Amino acid sequence: MKLIRYFIQALFVYFFYFFAKLIGIKISRKIFSCLFFYVGRLFRSKKIIVKNLQFFKENISNNDKENIISNMWKNYGKTFIEYAFLDKLRKDNSHIKISGENIIKQIIADPKPVIFVSGHFANFELMSMEITKRNIQLATIYRPLNNYFLNPYMEYLRKKYICKNQIKKGINGVREAIKFLNDGCSLAMMIDQRVSEGEKIDFFGKSALTSTLTAQLAIKFDLKIVPVFIERKSNNSFRIEFQNQIKASDFKNKIDLTIKLNKILEEMITRNPTQWIWTHNRWK
Numbered sequence: 562m563k564l565i566r567y568f569i570q571a572l573f574v575y576f577f578y579f580f581a582k583l584i585g586i587k588i589s590r591k592i593f594s595c596l597f598f599y600v601g602r603l604f605r606s607k608k609i610i611v612k613n614l615q616f617f618k619e620n621i622s623n624n625d626k627e628n629i630i631s632n633m634w635k636n637y638g639k640t641f642i643e644y645a646f647l648d649k650l651r652k653d654n655s656h657i658k659i660s661g662e663n664i665i666k667q668i669i670a671d672p673k674p675v676i677f678v679s680g681h682f683a684n685f686e687l688m689s690m691e692i693t694k695r696n697i698q699l700a701t702i703y704r705p706l707n708n709y710f711l712n713p714y715m716e717y718l719r720k721k722y723i724c725k726n727q728i729k730k731g732i733n734g735v736r737e738a739i740k741f742l743n744d745g746c747s748l749a750m751m752i753d754q755r756v757s758e759g760e761k762i763d764f765f766g767k768s769a770l771t772s773t774l775t776a777q778l779a780i781k782f783d784l785k786i787v788p789v790f791i792e793r794k795s796n797n798s799f800r801i802e803f804q805n806q807i808k809a810s811d812f813k814n815k816i817d818l819t820i821k822l823n824k825i826l827e828e829m830i831t832r833n834p835t836q837w838i839w840t841h842n843r844w845k
Contacts (some may be wrong), residue, residue, distance in 0.1 A: 567708040567709065567710050567711075568710055568814075570708055570710075570711070571708060571711045575714075577593070577642065577645075577663050578642075578644065578645040581593075581645040581646070582645055583644050586642075586643070586645075586646045587797075587829070588644070588648060589641060589642045589646075590638075590643075590797060590831050591742075592641045592642075593638035593639060593641060593642040594634075594635040594636070594638040594639050594712075595635075596638055597634045597635065597637050597638030597641065598631060598634045598635050598638065601634035601637060601638075602630075602634065604840075606840040609839075609840060609841075609842050610630060610633075610840060611626070612841060612844070613687050613839045613841075613844065614626050614629060614630075616764075616765050616767050616843075616844055617764070617765050617830070621807075625759040629834050629835050629839070630839070632705070632835035632836070633835055633838065634841055636683060636793055636810050636836050637838065639684070639797065640683070640684045640686075643684055643686075643717055644686075644715070647690075647718055647721075647722035647723065647840065648721075650687070650690065650722070651690060651694070651722045651723075653820055654694075654797060655798075656798045657687070657691060657798070657800075657801060658798065658799070658800045658801070659691065659800075659803070660800060660801065660802040660803065661802055661804060662803075664787060664803040664805070665697075665803055667806070668697060668747070668787070669695065669696075669745075670695060670781060672745060673745075673784070673785075674698075674741075674747040674748070674784060675747050675784055675785045675786065675787050675806065676747065676748045676749075676750060676775055676779055676784055676785075676786045677689075677692060677747065677748065677749040677750070677786075677787045677789050678749075678750050678751075678752045678775055678779060678786055678787070678788055678789065678822060678825075679749075679750075679751060679753075679788065679789040679790065679791060679828055679829075679832070679836060680751060680752065680753030680829060681751060681753055681754075681837060681838040681841070682790065682791045682792065682829065682833070682837055683791045683792055683793035683836045684793065684799065685751065685791060686719070686723050687791060687799055687801060688749060688789050688791055688801065689701045689723050689724040689749045690722065690723045690724070692724075692747075692749060693723070693725075697747060698745060698746040698747060699700055699724050699726065699746060699747050699748070699773075700723040700724070700726035700727075700728055700732060700737075700738065700741040700746050700747070700748055700749070701719070701726065701728065701748070701750075702728045702729075702734060702738060702748065702749070702750045702751075703719065703727055703728070703730065703751075704729075704754070705729055705730075711718070715732050716783055720844070723808055724749065726741060726746065728741070732736070735774065738778065739778070742778065742782055742784070750775055752771075752772060752775055752822055752826065753826055753837075753843070754771055754772075754841055754843070755769060755770045755841065755843050755845055756771070756772040757770060757845075758772075759771045759772045759773065760816060760819065761836055762816070762819055762823055763820065763823065764823050764826070764827065764843065765827055766842070768844075769823075769839045769843050769844050770845075771819055771823060772819075773815045773816070773819045775818075775819070775822060776809070776814075776815035776816075776818035776819045776822070777815050779807075779809035779818065780809045780812075780814075780815060782817065783809060783810060784809060785806040785807060785808055785809070786807040786809065786818075786822070787803055787804065787806050787807075788807070788822075788825045788829075789803055789804070790802040790804065790829050790831065790832070792833055792836060793836055804825075807821065807822075831842055
């Protein structure tokens with residue numbers, strides 16, 4: 562049954578991407594933001610979203626809740642269809658405004674690798690894409706799709722247009738990440754998802770299973786961590802903000818450092834809660 566469901570899902574996605582290529586990115590964004598706005602609400606993740614928003618802000622009003630959910634689905638739809646246009650986004654620079662260019666210059670000037678961290682904001686794939694466009698040697702840690710009819714295609718797109726060095730999450734992925742670090746390659750990681758093997762660390766006032774891998778690697782190799790905030794603007798341009806580097810040596814242990822990273826995530830989400838993907842079961 563799962564095989565059939567995955568196959569049908571893949572057919573729809575491939576059709577949507579083919580259709581999008583025919584009509585162009587501007588119209589595609591409009592169509593799929595509307596489609597996700599109406600269809601996304603039908604999925605079982607609705608309960609998870611509402612629960613997450615209550616943790617985010619205990620006394621959140623119905624209007625604020627509706628605004629966040631509506632705009633999240635619209636952004637989700639745009640991000641989904643933008644995979645069909647990664648080649649265009651790779652070649653073009655007019656859609657991106659970079660804040661923190663001085664941070665990038667410091668990283669380029671220093672041969673020692675760093676760890677870039679962010680969450681699933683706006684079109685989160687653009688973080689690694691823009692880093693590699695600046696000729697910074699990078700490897701990205703990612704979670705493969707469950708759908709094995711779609712995952713090979715997504716891996717192809719990521720390797721061709723985002724970052725050629727893709728590391729699958731897991732024990733083998735950690736070994737691979739260490740190898741890249743030893744070779745002088747920086748890492749890019751999304752740190753906002755729940756991991757079953759993580760530590761229970763405060764996130765918006767509630768304990769949430771949180772990966773300590775970033776902190777462990779930063780402490781072990783004495784690396785700096787660079788938080789990256791990504792925001793979609795009303796005209797579908799993007800602002801990517803490279804924030805001040807965090808020194809692992811300033812923290813007592815991996816828990817202290819991970820607490821700091823969670824606080825940074827909280828600040829990013831609070832700045833624009835409409836563009837974080839609230840469907841993750843973060844506090845399960």
